Amino acid sequence: MAMPVSAARLCLCLAGRTATSLAAGPRRAVSLPARRCYISTSTGNHLQFRLDERTAHSSLDLFKKDTGVIYRMLGLDPSHLQDNPNRFRDWAVVFGDEKIGSGRHYWEVTVKKSQEFRLGVAEALMSREDCVGTNSSSWVFGYAQRKWFAMTSNKIVPVTLVGKPDRVGILLDYDAGLLGLVDVEHHTIIHTIRVQFKAPLCPAFGLWDGELLTHSGLEEPEGLK
Numbered sequence: 001m002a003m004p005v006s007a008a009r010l011c012l013c014l015a016g017r018t019a020t021s022l023a024a025g026p027r028r029a030v031s032l033p034a035r036r037c038y039i040s041t042s043t044g045n046h047l048q049f050r051l052d053e054r055t056a057h058s059s060l061d062l063f064k065k066d067t068g069v070i071y072r073m074l075g076l077d078p079s080h081l082q083d084n085p086n087r088f089r090d091w092a093v094v095f096g097d098e099k100i101g102s103g104r105h106y107w108e109v110t111v112k113k114s115q116e117f118r119l120g121v122a123e124a125l126m127s128r129e130d131c132v133g134t135n136s137s138s139w140v141f142g143y144a145q146r147k148w149f150a151m152t153s154n155k156i157v158p159v160t161l162v163g164k165p166d167r168v169g170i171l172l173d174y175d176a177g178l179l180g181l182v183d184v185e186h187h188t189i190i191h192t193i194r195v196q197f198k199a200p201l202c203p204a205f206g207l208w209d210g211e212l213l214t215h216s217g218l219e220e221p222e223g224l225k
Helices: 007-012 019-023
Strands: 060-063 068-071 093-095 104-112 117-123 138-144 147-152 155-159 167-173 178-183 188-194 201-207 211-215
Touching: 060 093, 068 201, 117 167, 117 178, 138 188, 138 201, 147 188, 201 211
Parallel strands: none
Antiparallel strands: 060 068, 068 211, 093 201, 104 167, 104 211, 117 138, 117 201, 138 147, 147 155, 167 178, 178 188
16 A cells, blocks of 8 residues: 655655665666657647556556556566666656647546546656656646645646546647646546647656556547637
């Protein structure tokens, strides 16, 4: 069972570190290759993606044809994983396998038995030594301590939302510089993050208990602005 996090832990994103990574010795700097490992750049309005196992932290186990992810506290022994500079070694993060360089896109996420997670987007070549939400290359909506928040560059903005829905939507308008958290029941945007995107993005997920199931290739609900 995952332990509750303190406010300080949340701000510093220490929740993403596993016991194994905290006990590890000095980290070896890894440079990402110039060649991008993602499938293709999506320009249409029906983004279809799976989770990219090559990026997944060892505590994250993909399932349902790589559309879902479950957190396992013990996880896999990192030494048994294929050495891949695209993998998150210190943070329980996984990326989607599509890059987004333009257009307006919508997907949904079903949350099961999780009290701590993050959903959003990140630059495809974001440093794997960072956690999503802690740098200027990622923008996420998170849930922890029974509260929602928006987060980028390690700055947290509370999001007013009653309860924790089982399913939420993510709306990305790359050209307009908008990332929205969507109420899928009422087809309304709960909160938006405004930013000028400058590089290809990937769907990004952080998970520290429970599981998430992604739903892509969806029509955008009518009425969203």
